[in-house]
Amino acid sequence: MGWITRVLVILIVLWALWRFLRGVLEGAGMLSSGSRQPQAMKLVRDPVCGVFVAPSTALAANARGETAYFCSEKCRREWERR
Numbered sequence: 617m618g619w620i621t622r623v624l625v626i627l628i629v630l631w632a633l634w635r636f637l638r639g640v641l642e643g644a645g646m647l648s649s650g651s652r653q654p655q656a657m658k659l660v661r662d663p664v665c666g667v668f669v670a671p672s673t674a675l676a677a678n679a680r681g682e683t684a685y686f687c688s689e690k691c692r693r694e695w696e697r698r
């Protein structure tokens with residue numbers, strides 16, 4: 617094996633290990649996941665229909681101490697009725 621091949625193999629092994637460790641840590645809740653997912657554009661889920669919406673453009677509602685965002689007035693009313 618040439619040294620380039622060896623370096624490539626080492627890099628691939630390290631990358632696979634990193635992916636594996638990340639998965640384990642996220643599964644154990646060590647890394648912040650769930651509601652604080654790092655995303656290019658932060659999106660929140662419409663709890664009624666499951667569509668992802670941007671909080672800046674979505675309809676918001678406050679109830680039971682939480683804020684929820686909706687794709688439409690229809691979904692907001694549906695959620696407030698629950």
Ligand SMILES: [Zn+2]
Pocket residue numbers: 662664665666667686687688691
């Ligand atoms: Zn909706």
